[in-house]
Amino acid sequence: MISHPLTEGVPLHHTSRRLIGGLLALGVTVGASACGADSADTTSAGSAEGGWSFTDDLGTTVELDEAPTRIAGLNDLTASLWNYGIEPVATFGQTSAADDVAFEGRDLGDVAIVGSAYGEIDLEALAAADPDVIVTTIYPDDASGGIPEDKAGYGFNDMAQQELVAEIAPIITIAYTGSAADVIERVVELADALGVDTGSGEVADARADFESASAALTEAASSGVSVLPVFATEADGWWMAKAPDDPQLALYQDLGVTFVDPGGDGYFWHSVGWEEVPDHPSDVILYSLRFSMSPEEIAAQPTAALLPAVQAGQLHPWKYIGPDYVSQAAYMAELAGYLTEAQKVTS
Missing domain, CATH: 3.40.50.1980 (Nitrogenase molybdenum iron protein domain)
Structure with missing residues (x-):
């Protein structure tokens, strides 16, 4: 296959996600992920009333008690965030990260490779990695650049799988559309929200x-x-x-x-x-x-x-x-x- 390629809730704590991992292994569906919809502002990020929030490119605002430090997600984005100093705890994609040129030279010993083919994600292994957030991209369906509301993020087999992943940790989606120059700046904004000094160094x-x-x-x-x-x-x-x-x-x-x-x-x-x-x-x-x-x-x-x-x-x-x-x-x-x-x- 060639592809290219929400509601307000309470933030999940690490102990909750460990429990979710066990429940997912048994095929049990559990509560809602920590995200809310806010289409009015797709660039906001930072602290909110003592917590942390980031509004992604789908208009979904992820809110947590504190800034996330354990990042998992699609190879394409986790590799980019790693280039800014954020080592992922887990990653998945069309290929294994071990075979992905984007990770060339990286020591993957502490990274859980939870998917090595498109749409095939080991949910139990992903939950065991205990991520705070999961990052992915999304592509439009045509040259208009529009993204349907029911479209799953890149790397997910379908919306049903995405919903299971969202039970493990909130999903942050970056739209891969237009010029990569704009997408690069958006990823810089995400890295900045995650605590990276993006203005110097x-x-x-x-x-x-x-x-x-x-x-x-x-x-x-x-x-x-x-x-x-x-x-x-x-x-x-x-x-x-x-x-x-x-x-x-x-x-x-x-x-x-x-x-x-x-x-x-x-x-x-x-x-x-x-x-x-x-x-x-x-x-x-x-x-x-x-x-x-x-x-x-x-x-x-x-x-x-x-x-x-x-x-x-x-x-x-x-x-x-x-x-x-x-x-x-x-x-x-x-x-x-x-x-x-x-x-x-x-x-």
Whole structure:
């Protein structure tokens, strides 16, 4: 599967969540999570009458007796928060964190990996990790950017599963829409609410690195070489990403990268069979590191072998990394290097 990708209550205490873990293991549904709806302000965070609150991008206000310190959630966000100094207690995602490039170099010994495939979350293990809050993202369903009220957050199989997760700890949802530049700032706001000094120190340095990497990518993209991000599988063919629909790619496009428009009426992806692959040439191909075929496997496909980028050996990894200064700066530096070295091989 390719995806891209509330009511007022009383805060749950750690002892309550440990009890919930045991009840969930027995299949018992328990009380409401600690959150309330407030669509009037989707950016508020901080102390509230001696407690802590944060209003997420769905307009849900999470209120706790004190600032949360034990964070669990989707790989994409927990990796980003870790880059700001917040080590998660548990994480889940499309892959195991151990195999996710976003966690490269991290010691995962103290982190519970409670899900390693989309929608498969070990609820008992998640409850045992005793999180204060659980963070995830959510994608719109179409180019309008709107998010249906009954849509489950990314990483959850459906609303029923999300509701079970919310019994363990309140869920904070960050909307992954528009440009990643805006999403990055939203994650900074969340990190700030969680107690990180985002105005100076390491976060300020990371912001400066991000700005430098942005300028370098703009310079590298000025050559005009065309780029096509793809997810390729032998059985399902060639899935081409639409840059305006992917916040990460939209950021790079805003910085000057020339992405191929694959056409089609669908949102986010346009897919074709292998026989149509030669109809979508580019100077550079970015192949997804999540489940996609390797460059060697792509080149072994007779029709893909006809592509100018394949013939020129200009295939590079498309890393899906989180919305934070650190990881984005690192990947933009890589991408700038690919574009600087690339030759224009399409007419």
